[in-house]
Amino acid sequence: MxxxxxxxxxxxxxxxxxxxxxxxxxxxxxxxxxxxxxxxxxxxxxxxxxxxxxxxxxxxxxxxxxxxxxxxxxxxxxxxxxxxxxxxxxxxxxxxxxxxxxxxxxxxxxxxxxxxxxxxxxxxxxxxxxxxxxxxxxxxxxxxxxxxxxxxxxxxxxxxxxxxxxxxxxxxxxxxxxxxxxxxxxxxxxxxxxxxxxxxxxxxxxxxxxxxxxxxxxxxxxxxxxxxxxxxxxxxxxxxxxxxxxxxxxxxxxxxxxxxxxxxxxxxxxxxxxxxxxxxxxxxxxxxxxxxxxxxxxxxxxxxxxxxxxxxxxxxxxxxxxxxxxxxxxxxxxxxxxxxxxxxxxxxxxxxxxxxxTRGGPVSARNWGITTAKDNRVFVHILDWSDRQLTLPALPGKIRSAKLFADKSPVKVIQSTEGVVLTMSNAPSANTIDTIIELEMTSETAKK
Structure with a gap:
């Protein structure tokens, strides 16, 4: 040795x-x-x-x-x-x-x-x-x-x-x-x-x-x-x-x-x-x-x-x-x-x-949570939020679809050059550890 x-x-x-x-x-x-x-x-x-x-x-x-x-x-x-x-x-x-x-x-x-x-x-x-x-x-x-x-x-x-x-x-x-x-x-x-x-x-x-x-x-x-x-x-x-x-x-x-x-x-x-x-x-x-x-x-x-x-x-x-x-x-x-x-x-x-x-997503840390990204998907992790609606800054690329990751139920999307508004059927429960919204983009999104 x-x-x-x-x-x-x-x-x-x-x-x-x-x-x-x-x-x-x-x-x-x-x-x-x-x-x-x-x-x-x-x-x-x-x-x-x-x-x-x-x-x-x-x-x-x-x-x-x-x-x-x-x-x-x-x-x-x-x-x-x-x-x-x-x-x-x-x-x-x-x-x-x-x-x-x-x-x-x-x-x-x-x-x-x-x-x-x-x-x-x-x-x-x-x-x-x-x-x-x-x-x-x-x-x-x-x-x-x-x-x-x-x-x-x-x-x-x-x-x-x-x-x-x-x-x-x-x-x-x-x-x-x-x-x-x-x-x-x-x-x-x-x-x-x-x-x-x-x-x-x-x-x-x-x-x-x-x-x-x-x-x-x-x-x-x-x-x-x-x-x-x-x-x-x-x-x-x-x-x-x-x-x-x-x-x-x-x-x-x-x-x-x-x-x-x-x-x-x-x-x-x-x-x-x-x-x-x-x-x-x-x-x-x-x-x-x-x-x-x-x-x-x-x-x-x-x-x-x-x-x-x-x-x-x-x-x-x-x-x-x-x-x-x-x-x-x-x-x-x-x-x-x-x-x-x-x-x-x-x-x-x-x-x-x-x-x-995943890698760090296109939206950096906010009071409500953070995002991760993989290929053409962005995962919006809502950790602390009590409203049905969540506003994100503008995203690179167009959102093709949005759904809750847990049950695949649809999430309404309004996207503009100013930002993105996501509307869920119900507000996140206080008992939920992490409410995740999956965004499918038209192409691979920019990552951190």
Missing amino acids: RLLLATLLLSLSLTATAQTTYTPAPENLAARKAFQDDKFGLFIHWGVYSLLGDGEWVMNNRQIPVKDYEKLPAFFNPIDFNAKEWVSMAKNAGMKYITITSKHHDGFAIYDSKVSDYDIMDRTPYKKDVLKLLADECRAQGIKLFFYHSHLDWHHPDYFPRGKTGNHTGRPESGNFDNYLKYMDTQLTELLTNYGPIGGIWFDGWWDQAKDELNKSTRDTKVDWQLRRTYDLIHKLQPACLIGNNHHVAPFEGEDFQMFERDLPGQNTFGYNTGEISQLPLETCETMNGAWGFNIKDTNYKSAKALVHYLVKAAGHNANFLLNVGPMPNGKIQPEFVKALSEVGQWTQQNGETIYG
Whole structure:
């Protein structure tokens, strides 16, 4: 494994000298389109931090030293973990891919890493490779698998200089950052050679080394992350593997999709995201309550209606929706999450055609809702409206027909150069999650 990595890194360093522009392989471009078509994925934050029931940042937030945190793996024995249950739950909810934390900021790997013994096989009584079990089941059920991998590491001694977080772990104030990057690339090589085709790598933690805390859009860091070297390694191992980085700035060379944390593209209510929206495929991620990892005190559960609305709005913003669960330390997913996802699945089974394979529609977000589009059809998603009549701005192309998606009943249309007036037989019910009007256009409509 180390010889393979050394050979790859030498090849990539020579290539990087001569090549400055990333050109996606044909299979990568095809994977990007398929990713945009998929629209809905399951995010999973799970690791030894789940034992403490206080989220995935517990090591940093409670300032737990490495020597004490290292005691946790001995208690991590998720005997109730069932890969088939997890994947079936995601599939029944209408999700097309799963993104799981292979290594979070605490540095603990939930797979069988050969470059370190700080992993689930060597340090826990469970001694099973969770990612192998999940990868096998995802292939069996036709679900794509992505790996979240943290750039940041609160455990590794060579993660130095220290960034903004993890500064109370008791590590010596020294280290070789280039050695840490080689360690990270070795783990990525393991993930991309031992688990079959991987849909993508979801990076996080680059922001830990940002130079300017006040300027959130800065692309400068205290260290050279060697992003291009790592990205080229990934694309060399699996050309179709998509790379995204939750760095909160505009995409870097070599990235294949852009993500937005807890906000729709262009929005920044949480203060994480750049306002710059690239031409890459887009994704937004959000949690089912307020936490990413298991938090026993967080009961602020989002309703199925709220989750569907987020999915619809994401699609209308031309983005995927990656919805997170934080499984319990025993390997089970909270019943509140399972119930909500089941209810979301009932909606996607009936209305998924208006989401999957679509792009953002010709009418951008309004107070009443949003539109999606596919070929010559526009889907008007009415999320918050109590009138029979709805007025849209002018649309490109002529409307051939209009009908309610649910029962195919006709909707009256008045179209002019000033706009479009849609009149339904009845006003949307307050209990309806989403009233959808399907417009058939004379030709493929312009999309965002």
